[in-house]
Every structure is written in C-alpha cells, then in structure tokens.
Amino acid sequence: xxxxxxxxxxxxxxxxxxxxxxxxxxxxxxxxxxxxxxxxxxxxxxxxxxxxxxxxxxxxxxxxxxxxxxxxxxxxxxxxxxxxxxxxxxxxxxxxxxxxxxxxxxxxxxxxxxxxxxxxxxxxxxxxxxxxxxxxxxxxxxxxxxxxxxxxxxxxxxxxxxxxxxxxxxxxxxxxxxxxxxxxxxxxxxxxxxxxxxxxxxxxxxxxxxx
Numbered sequence: 710x711x712x713x714x715x716x717x718x719x720x721x722x723x724x725x726x727x728x729x730x731x732x733x734x735x736x737x738x739x740x741x742x743x744x745x746x747x748x749x750x751x752x753x754x755x756x757x758x759x760x761x762x763x764x765x766x767x768x769x770x771x772x773x774x775x776x777x778x779x780x781x782x783x784x785x786x787x788x789x790x791x792x793x794x795x796x797x798x799x800x801x802x803x804x805x806x807x808x809x810x811x812x813x814x815x816x817x818x819x820x821x822x823x824x825x826x827x828x829x830x831x832x833x834x835x836x837x838x839x840x841x842x843x844x845x846x847x848x849x850x851x852x853x854x855x856x857x858x859x860x861x862x863x864x865x866x867x868x869x870x871x872x873x874x875x876x877x878x879x880x881x882x883x884x885x886x887x888x889x890x891x892x893x894x895x896x897x898x899x900x901x902x903x904x905x906x907x908x909x910x911x912x913x914x915x916x917x918x919x920x
Contacts, residue, residue, distance in 0.1 A: 714737075714754060718730055719749065723794075726742055736916075738754070750782065770813075791895075800814075853888070
C-alpha cells in the first residue's frame with residue numbers, strides 16, 4: 710500500500726483549519742497543522758486556508774512570513790492549494806470597504822465585492838469547469854458550498870508555451886466570478902471543499918492525486 714501523502718495545513722490563525730484537516734484526512738492524506746518552516750517546505754502538499762477579511766488574512770500571513778513560505782514552495786514546483794480567502798490572497802490586491810490591501814501577487818487581478826442583489830453568496834452552486842481541469846475530474850456536474858462576499862472576477866494571466874494553460878473554473882452570483890484556478894503547482898478554490906460533502910472530499914482526493 711502506497712504511503713499517504715503528507716499535507717501541511719498552514720497554521721497562521723485562520724478559523725476553518727480543523728474542518729480542513731478532517732476533510733484532508735478523509736480524502737486520504739496524512740496531515741500536519743503547522744507553521745514549522747521545515748515541515749511546510751518539505752510536505753508533499755501545502756494547504757492555505759482562509760476565512761474573514763482579505764486584510765486580516767494578509768496581516769496574519771505576513772506575521773509568520775507566510776508569503777515567503779508559499780513562494781519558496783511554488784518556485785520549487787511544490788504543490789499549494791488555497792481555499793476561500795486563501796485563494797483570494799493569491800491575487801495582487803483585495804479591495805474591501807474602500808480599503809486596498811496588497812495580496813501575494815501570484816496572479817494578476819483584484820478581489821472585489823460581488824455585484825449581486827444579496828451578499829454574501831452563501832450556499833450550494835454549480836461551476837463552469839475550466840478546460841483541462843484535474844481538480845474537477847468526474848465532478849463537472851456537482852455543486853459546491855460557497856460563503857463569501859468578495860471574489861476575483863477577471864482572469865488576465867497569459868501563459869507562454871511550453872507551459873500548460875491554467876484551468877480557470879467559474880461560477881455565478883449576480884455576476885460571474887472565479888470559483889477555482891489550477892496554475893502549475895498553485896491551485897485554489899473560492900468555495901469550501903471541506904464543507905461540500907462528498908464532492909468536496911472527491912475534489913481534495915483529486916488534488917492529492919497530483920502530489
């Protein structure tokens with residue numbers, strides 16, 4: 710029997726870490742909830758959770774030099790998965806209530822409030838799966854659980870060959886927004902796989918299969 714992959718869940722103060730740990734274990738991973746730099750660097754995968762405000766998450770990440778940890782992994786082609794605000798901070802900026810906060814800048818774009826009659830967007834929604842997606846293999850018709858008022862709503866990153874074109878998955882709430890991105894070693898979802906039942910566990914299992 711193959712050894713379970715080790716996933717480090719970055720422990721920087723986010724509130725949804727324990728449900729993410731349980732979901733990863735259910736999907737077949739060995740999990741370490743840690744901020745230990747050696748463990749984060751050497752784990753097969755790194756999960757970056759995130760709930761709350763963009764600015765607060767960036768402040769917490771900066772306090773442990775989390776951006777540096779993430780960048781080092783990506784520079785070495787080591788897989789990283791961001792969830793919810795853990796996805797949003799991968800973009801250049803977040804604008805919330807008039808406050809403009811720099812993100813990690815892994816992807817171009819600004820996270821803004823959803824243009825919808827009702828926010829937050831809370832509940833189960835379908836997604837438009839991006840071409841070549843590995844995360845959503847076999848899950849194209851499933852619904853996933855979202856809880857958010859902000860999202861990235863444009864995708865402008867162009868990738869030169871021979872690099873693989875990113876798979877960008879969309880959803881809608883009032884208007885279209887980015888629901889997930891798969892870009893080399895960096896993947897992220899705006900929804901919560903750990904709150905998305907069997908479909909979410911299957912998506913995490915698909916991610917573990919890429920490690």
